[in-house]
Amino acid sequence: MKKTALITGATSGIGRATAHEFAKHGINLILCGRRQERLDTIEKALSKQTNVHTLNFDVRDKKATFNAIESLPETFKHIDILINNAGNAHGLDPIETGNIEDWDAMLDINVKGLLYVSKAIIPIMTKNNSGHIINIGSSAGKEVYPKGNVYCGSKHAVLAITEGMRIDLNPYGIKVGAINPGLVETEFSKVRFKGDAIADTVYKGYKALQPEDIADIIYFVITRPTHVNIADLLVFPTAQASSTIVNKNI
Numbered sequence: 634m635k636k637t638a639l640i641t642g643a644t645s646g647i648g649r650a651t652a653h654e655f656a657k658h659g660i661n662l663i664l665c666g667r668r669q670e671r672l673d674t675i676e677k678a679l680s681k682q683t684n685v686h687t688l689n690f691d692v693r694d695k696k697a698t699f700n701a702i703e704s705l706p707e708t709f710k711h712i713d714i715l716i717n718n719a720g721n722a723h724g725l726d727p728i729e730t731g732n733i734e735d736w737d738a739m740l741d742i743n744v745k746g747l748l749y750v751s752k753a754i755i756p757i758m759t760k761n762n763s764g765h766i767i768n769i770g771s772s773a774g775k776e777v778y779p780k781g782n783v784y785c786g787s788k789h790a791v792l793a794i795t796e797g798m799r800i801d802l803n804p805y806g807i808k809v810g811a812i813n814p815g816l817v818e819t820e821f822s823k824v825r826f827k828g829d830a831i832a833d834t835v836y837k838g839y840k841a842l843q844p845e846d847i848a849d850i851i852y853f854v855i856t857r858p859t860h861v862n863i864a865d866l867l868v869f870p871t872a873q874a875s876s877t878i879v880n881k882n883i
């Protein structure tokens with residue numbers, strides 16, 4: 634039977650590349666994001682390969698999140714795979730001058746949004762005694778870097794929540810794991826630096842990971858045999874050794 638996956642943040646970057654990868658393999662897709670035009674474009678493109686349903690909601694909005702998942706047509710209600718990917722960094726400032734709105738955005742989206750979506754979907758998985766949840770964390774969830782303070786905090790939280798989910802959902806046979814990328818060339822820096830020119834320099838001078846690299850890994854993770862759960866994975870571009878060490882001379 635065809636599996637059904639719900640991907641948050643499917644309008645860009647890692648989420649969109651994962652949608653394309655899953656579509657190639659005929660996985661039914663529920664694609665989420667806030668930009669309707671992009672949802673329409675991706676639905677149109679991928680409907681040639683698989684069944685696609687789109688949901689437009691802000692993961693910060695608890696009610697909208699529950700309503701959206703509740704509204705799924707019967708044919709999309711049996712969710713086998715959840716990719717909790719929606720998230721961003723907002724700003725890169727020392728803690729003493731950090732912007733409170735940026736802090737709110739990161740904690741509300743990366744942490745609470747992930748929890749709201751999970752809360753709405755976990756009952757489907759516990760009822761079925763099966764399922765697979767992949768949380769997209771970050772190398773920032775494993776290592777704190779200068780000015781990374783709250784973003785790193787949000788991704789450390791994602792890792793702790795992933796471990797907690799894996800423990801609590803263990804009796805139901807549900808797989809839970811985190812994929813933690815280093816530098817991936819997406820719209821991430823545009824969002825982080827709010828369109829500032831510095832965003833264009835982040836991926837210059839070395840070969841950053843591409844969203845398709847992460848999509849490839851996610852597909853590998855979801856296609857392991859039933860008894861195999863990849864619990865935690867850290868992936869850097871070859872040029873990157875840690876959050877602060879990037880070799881721009883290779």
Ligand SMILES: NC(=O)c1ccc[n+]([C@@H]2O[C@H](COP(=O)([O-])OP(=O)(O)OC[C@H]3O[C@@H](n4cnc5c(N)ncnc54)[C@H](OP(=O)(O)O)[C@@H]3O)[C@@H](O)[C@H]2O)c1
Pocket residue numbers: 641642643644645646647648665666667668690691692693718719720721722742746769770771772813814815816817818819820821822824844
């Ligand atoms: N790029 C990197 O270097 C990197 C490294 C490590 C981890 N990550 C993580 O990877 C994930 C995906 O990031 P990306 O690099 O693919 O960035 P991206 O290209 O900016 O994509 C972010 C996605 O999240 C969605 N999103 C953001 N805020 C949302 C909200 N409030 N409600 C619903 N959806 C929201 C966006 O869709 P809409 O704007 O349409 O809502 C978009 O589809 C994030 O969790 C990020 O922290 C990225």
